[in-house]
Amino acid sequence: MSVMEKKEVQKIEGGSILSPKGFKAGGIHIGLRYEKKDFGVIYSETPAQSAAVYTKSHFQAAPLKVTQESIAASGLLQAVVVNSAIANACTGEQGLKDAYKTREMIAKRFSLAKEYVAVASTGVIGECLPMEKMEQGCSDIAVHGDYNSAKSFQQAILTTDTVEKASCIEVQIDGMPVTIGGAAKGSGMIHPNMGTMLGFITTDANISSPVLQSALKKAINTSFNQITVDGETSTNDMVIAMANGTAGNRPLNENHPEWEQFQEGLSLLCEDLAKQIARDGEGATKLVEVDVKGANSPGEAKIIAKKIVGSNLVKTAIYGADPNWGRIVGAMGHADVTLRPEMCDIYIGEERVFSNGTPQVFNEQSVSDYMKNEEHVVIQVHLQDGTGEGKAWGCDLTYDYVKINASYRT
Amino acid sequence: MSVMEKKEVQKIEGGSILSPKGFKAGGIHIGLRYEKKDFGVIYSETPAQSAAVYTKSHFQAAPLKVTQESIAASGLLQAVVVNSAIANACTGEQGLKDAYKTREMIAKRFSLAKEYVAVASTGVIGECLPMEKMEQGCSDIAVHGDYNSAKSFQQAILTTDTVEKASCIEVQIDGMPVTIGGAAKGSGMIHPNMGTMLGFITTDANISSPVLQSALKKAINTSFNQITVDGETSTNDMVIAMANGTAGNRPLNENHPEWEQFQEGLSLLCEDLAKQIARDGEGATKLVEVDVKGANSPGEAKIIAKKIVGSNLVKTAIYGADPNWGRIVGAMGHADVTLRPEMCDIYIGEERVFSNGTPQVFNEQSVSDYMKNEEHVVIQVHLQDGTGEGKAWGCDLTYDYVKINASYRT
Numbered sequence: 076m077s078v079m080e081k082k083e084v085q086k087i088e089g090g091s092i093l094s095p096k097g098f099k100a101g102g103i104h105i106g107l108r109y110e111k112k113d114f115g116v117i118y119s120e121t122p123a124q125s126a127a128v129y130t131k132s133h134f135q136a137a138p139l140k141v142t143q144e145s146i147a148a149s150g151l152l153q154a155v156v157v158n159s160a161i162a163n164a165c166t167g168e169q170g171l172k173d174a175y176k177t178r179e180m181i182a183k184r185f186s187l188a189k190e191y192v193a194v195a196s197t198g199v200i201g202e203c204l205p206m207e208k209m210e211q212g213c214s215d216i217a218v219h220g221d222y223n224s225a226k227s228f229q230q231a232i233l234t235t236d237t238v239e240k241a242s243c244i245e246v247q248i249d250g251m252p253v254t255i256g257g258a259a260k261g262s263g264m265i266h267p268n269m270g271t272m273l274g275f276i277t278t279d280a281n282i283s284s285p286v287l288q289s290a291l292k293k294a295i296n297t298s299f300n301q302i303t304v305d306g307e308t309s310t311n312d313m314v315i316a317m318a319n320g321t322a323g324n325r326p327l328n329e330n331h332p333e334w335e336q337f338q339e340g341l342s343l344l345c346e347d348l349a350k351q352i353a354r355d356g357e358g359a360t361k362l363v364e365v366d367v368k369g370a371n372s373p374g375e376a377k378i379i380a381k382k383i384v385g386s387n388l389v390k391t392a393i394y395g396a397d398p399n400w401g402r403i404v405g406a407m408g409h410a411d412v413t414l415r416p417e418m419c420d421i422y423i424g425e426e427r428v429f430s431n432g433t434p435q436v437f438n439e440q441s442v443s444d445y446m447k448n449e450e451h452v453v454i455q456v457h458l459q460d461g462t463g464e465g466k467a468w469g470c471d472l473t474y475d476y477v478k479i480n481a482s483y484r485t
Numbered sequence: 486m487s488v489m490e491k492k493e494v495q496k497i498e499g500g501s502i503l504s505p506k507g508f509k510a511g512g513i514h515i516g517l518r519y520e521k522k523d524f525g526v527i528y529s530e531t532p533a534q535s536a537a538v539y540t541k542s543h544f545q546a547a548p549l550k551v552t553q554e555s556i557a558a559s560g561l562l563q564a565v566v567v568n569s570a571i572a573n574a575c576t577g578e579q580g581l582k583d584a585y586k587t588r589e590m591i592a593k594r595f596s597l598a599k600e601y602v603a604v605a606s607t608g609v610i611g612e613c614l615p616m617e618k619m620e621q622g623c624s625d626i627a628v629h630g631d632y633n634s635a636k637s638f639q640q641a642i643l644t645t646d647t648v649e650k651a652s653c654i655e656v657q658i659d660g661m662p663v664t665i666g667g668a669a670k671g672s673g674m675i676h677p678n679m680g681t682m683l684g685f686i687t688t689d690a691n692i693s694s695p696v697l698q699s700a701l702k703k704a705i706n707t708s709f710n711q712i713t714v715d716g717e718t719s720t721n722d723m724v725i726a727m728a729n730g731t732a733g734n735r736p737l738n739e740n741h742p743e744w745e746q747f748q749e750g751l752s753l754l755c756e757d758l759a760k761q762i763a764r765d766g767e768g769a770t771k772l773v774e775v776d777v778k779g780a781n782s783p784g785e786a787k788i789i790a791k792k793i794v795g796s797n798l799v800k801t802a803i804y805g806a807d808p809n810w811g812r813i814v815g816a817m818g819h820a821d822v823t824l825r826p827e828m829c830d831i832y833i834g835e836e837r838v839f840s841n842g843t844p845q846v847f848n849e850q851s852v853s854d855y856m857k858n859e860e861h862v863v864i865q866v867h868l869q870d871g872t873g874e875g876k877a878w879g880c881d882l883t884y885d886y887v888k889i890n891a892s893y894r895t
Contacts, residue, residue: 132818134826134842165814165826167843200811201844307798308819387797388717388890395891401610402717404575408542409718416544416575432544433577434611473891477884480798481805 083247083333084340086347087254090243091225092117095254095279097321099220102231105212107160107198107205114212115231116181117155117275122191123317125152126288128295130312136164137174138194139313145178148190150284152317155275156181156216157232158209159260160198164310173204180213197234197260197273197311225258232260232273235479238355242347246340248324248333253280255340259348261312262304262355274299274314274348280337281320282327290338291316298345301377301467303385304356314345353468354450358475362451363393365467369458375412376458376465382410383454383467390472393452398442400428403454414458422455493657493743494750496757500653501635502527502666505689507731509630512641515622517570517608517615524622525641526591527565527685532601533727535562536698538705540722546574547584548604549723555588558600560694562727565685566591566626567642568619569670570608574720583614590623607644607670607683607721635668642670642683645889648765652757656750658734658743663690665750669758672714672765684709684724684758690747691730692737700748701726708755711787711877713795714766724755763878764860768885772861773803775877779868785822786868786875792820793864793877800882803862808852810838813864824868832865 093100102115125146129139145152156177163170174194182189196204218224229239240259245252261272282290295314327337354362365384370376383389386406392399400421407414417432424445426437446452503510512525535556539549555562566587573580584604592599606614628634639649650669655662671682692700705724737747764772775794780786793799796816802809810831817824827842834855836847856862 130818132815133820133824134814134818165811165839165842165844167827200814201839307796307815309815310818386717387886391887391890394887397891401575404544404610405542405717405719408540408544408720410543414543417577429575429611432575434575472887474884474887476797477801477804477882477887480801481807481883 083336084343085245087243087245090256091222091241092228092256092258092275092277093220093222093225094243094256095277097121097279097319098277099218100224100228101216101218102227103212103216105208105215107158107208112227112231113159114216115157115228116216116218117228117277118185118218119153119317119319121319122151122153123319124150124282124284124287125315125317126284126291127313127315128292130308130310132308132310134165134310136162136196136311137166137170138163138196139311140171141174141178142193142195142313142315145190145193151191152193153187153191154181154185155193155195155315157195157273158204159232159234161196161202161204162198162200162311163196163204164200166201166203169203173206176206177209177213180210184213184216193315195273195313195315197232200310229258232258234260235357236260236262236355240348240351240355242344244340244344246336248280248327248337251322251324253322253324253337254278255280255344257344257348259352261352262357272299272309272312272352274345276314276316276344278316278318279320279322280318280327281322281324282318286328287316287318290341293338294342294345297342298349301381302349302353303381303467303469304353350468353470356470357479358473359470360473361393361449361471363454363469363471364451365454365456367456367458368464369460370463370465371413371461372463373465374463376463377467378412379407379410379456380465380467382406383456384469387472390469393446394471394473396443396447398423398428398439398446404429407456415460418459420457424453493746494753495655497653497655500666501632501651502638502668502685502687503630503632503635504653504666505664505687507531507689507729508687509628510634510638511626511628512637513622513626515618517568517618522637522641523569524626525567525638526626526628527638527687528595528628529563529727529729531729532561532563533729534560534692534694534697535725535727536694536701537723537725538702540718540720542718542720544575544720546572546606546721547576547580548573548606549721550581551584551588552603552605552723552725555600555603561601562603563597563601564591564595565603565605565725567605567683568614569642569644571606571612571614572608572610572721573606573614574610576611576613579613583616586616587619587623590620594623594626603725605683605723605725607642610720639668642668644670645767646670646672646765650758650761650765652754654750654754656746658690658737658747661732661734663732663734663747664688665690665754667754667758669762671762672767682709682719682722682762686724686726686754688726688728689730689732690728690737691732691734692728696738697726697728700751703748704752704755707752708759711791712759712763713791713877713879714763760878763880766880767889768883769880770883771803771881773864773879773881774861775864775866777866777868778874779870780873780875781823781871782873783875786873787877788822789817789820789866790875790877792816793866794879797882800879803856804881804883806853806857808833808838808849808856814839817866825870828869830867834863
């Protein structure tokens with residue numbers, strides 16, 4: 076990346092969902108969790124062009140249905156309400172009624188049309204929301220534009236996450252800064268009863284809902300869809316993006332000369348949030364990245380990368396700092412793609428451990444040290460079979476994963 | 486099952502690959518493992534109609550290529566040679582040469598055409614066979630028809646397995662007993678560098694190679710293909726069946742009036758061996774069975790069953806005796822099938838925990854006790870969406886799985 080490119084798409088350290096102009100947020104404790112914040116709102120001062128991507132689970136939770144309805148009405152949102160602790164999933168008619176009621180209460184609180192409100196939940200599957208607490212929350216919640224309010228929101232959406240997850244990117248469009256901010260939660264694709272990967276993206280870009288939808292989908296395909304902690308898909312997974320146009324750029328679409336910058340910025344933001352989720356995977360001690368190059372297509376590269384990073388045996392080998400490339404071969408061996416084993420090279424860190432389908436002599440101790448000492452372990456696979464590239468991210472599999480998930484409720 | 490049916494397809498306790506008439510076997514220590522037996526042969530007194538099913542891994546190991554060639558030549562086998570400890574996978578040209586050499590040496594030892602010999606290996610990926618030891622083994626190996634020889638073979642094929650795996654079924658065909666015996670190994674789909682699920686089936690049935698192939702494939706689809714320990718497919722997975730016709734029945738095929746008995750017997754044998762593998766999964770304390778009924782098709786039922794039994798979160802919940810049906814919903818939620826959540830019932834043991842897409846009130850303690858006390862935990866899913874049925878088997882995910890796989894080589 077040249078210096079100029081770096082400036083056009085730039086990460087803003089310490090940025091958040093409130094870095095883009097015209098957004099406010101808040102997070103409070105309403106008693107769904109014991110002590111921690113559990114209820115949050117993002118608010119846009121003007122109706123924002125919106126987009127969302129939802130879980131593909133057959134058991135899609137009630138709030139996702141309500142959010143879909145809201146966005147379908149006009150493509151506009153002005154508030155997103157989120158609760159943690161209870162997912163409102165697999166709760167039947169009552170769950171849907173409660174999600175509608177929550178939407179209505181927030182609409183009333185901020186004097187909005189109800190279709191301007193999106194609803195998200197994360198937490199235990201199969202329990203209904205205590206609606207008196209939700210009602211209190213909807214009336215108590217206040218939103219502000221300061222950094223602490225962004226932090227409060229970031230905290231309110233967590234479940235078993237150990238850290239807050241936020242990111243911010245600035246891109247130059249029409250000679251002016253356009254900011255994209257994000258917050259996310261998730262530490263297993265689905266938790267010990269605690270569901271959900273959630274992402275919330277704000278931007279002051281001027282972009283229409285359908286264009287934002289397509290940019291969001293593209294960004295998610297190389298980020299949130301390329302992480303795995305335990306191979307599970309939650310009932311509540313959702314990423315919502317809101318663009319309020321406050322930056323004043325000419326409308327963004329594929330014909331805009333700086334379209335690629337915006338897409339790259341959005342993709343980088345999503346990638347950054349996704350990696351934070353993978354790094355905070357249940358019991359994880361490391362972020363694992365798999366880079367596949369030379370595949371038949373980007374799609375096949377992504378499939379192979381995700382197979383490797385999702386393999387329990389690769390994950391335990393990384394936990395054990397064991398440069399055991401046989402497991403990498405094993406994992407990619409059953410990926411549903413075409414590949415020529417005799418052309419395949421594998422690197423752990425900088426060390427080539429397998430080349431042209433044949434084992435290589437390498438320094439096992441130094442590779443083991445790399446795996447042990449780095450917090451971000453990179454595996455590279457070169458297939459020499461095309462130009463397709465793809466990445467995926469995950470984490471190691473540790474005793475603590477088993478501990479967290481075997482003893483969560485007992 | 487009526488009393489009469491039970492007699493027509495009957496499990497023989499204590500039976501083995503040597504229960505069918507006309508087979509011999511042996512297993513010895515040739516120094517690939519420290520002390521344990523590591524080299525075995527099954528021998529048929531006459532050329533046997535044969536069939537095999539191989540791993541779908543892109544990185545198919547050398548012995549599988551050689552075995553495919555042998556069976557392709559005439560559909561006949563008279564000997565199978567197996568070594569453990571070294572998989573001879575990802576070993577390039579040298580590995581293929583070594584597998585051919587092994588076949589040749591066993592052919593010479595038993596005075597057979599080389600195409601009558603199949604080769605199988607299991608163990609570390611990426612290491613070449615020490616051919617002087619293999620040569621010694623090929624000359625030292627002796628085969629006999631007694632029970633201890635079957636045991637020696639069963640032991641010689643193990644790697645990290647903690648128990649031998651054998652099964653035997655007798656079916657009545659043309660008024661006479663036809664016996665099917667089997668031995669297997671495997672305790673992860675792919676091990677800590679130790680590959681492979683292997684199955685060896687002998688029968689004295691009179692059946693041609695192509696018919697046996699189709700019966701074997703059908704049996705495997707509801708057995709070996711429906712188990713998962715860690716979701717991995719090895720480079721060396723293979724099941725070989727040999728039928729020497731000694732029982733004297735009229736040739737078996739789909740037109741034979743007792744064809745279904747034979748198919749059922751073969752399927753039961755494979756299911757029994759597959760369950761033994763799942764139960765002996767790395768670190769496992771329990772066999773987990775998932776029965777899906779009422780799916781759109783048997784294929785979709787099998788996909789759903791395997792998704793559930795393969796879920797890390799379901800597996801850890803079972804280890805923790807946590808009747809956490811949200812994880813079962815989560816796992817089946819992302820199966821690539823059609824299903825109607827609102828029609829779905831879930832049972833853990835005898836207890837219905839989820840019905841028509843809605844949580845049920847149930848005695849958590851008694852379900853937890855069932856999960857804790859049973860060595861064979863059964864989860865049932867009723868989809869009420871068709872007549873498709875399917876089962877899958879796996880095991881719980883424990884600290885020991887992580888321990889075995891994180892510290893295997895260090």
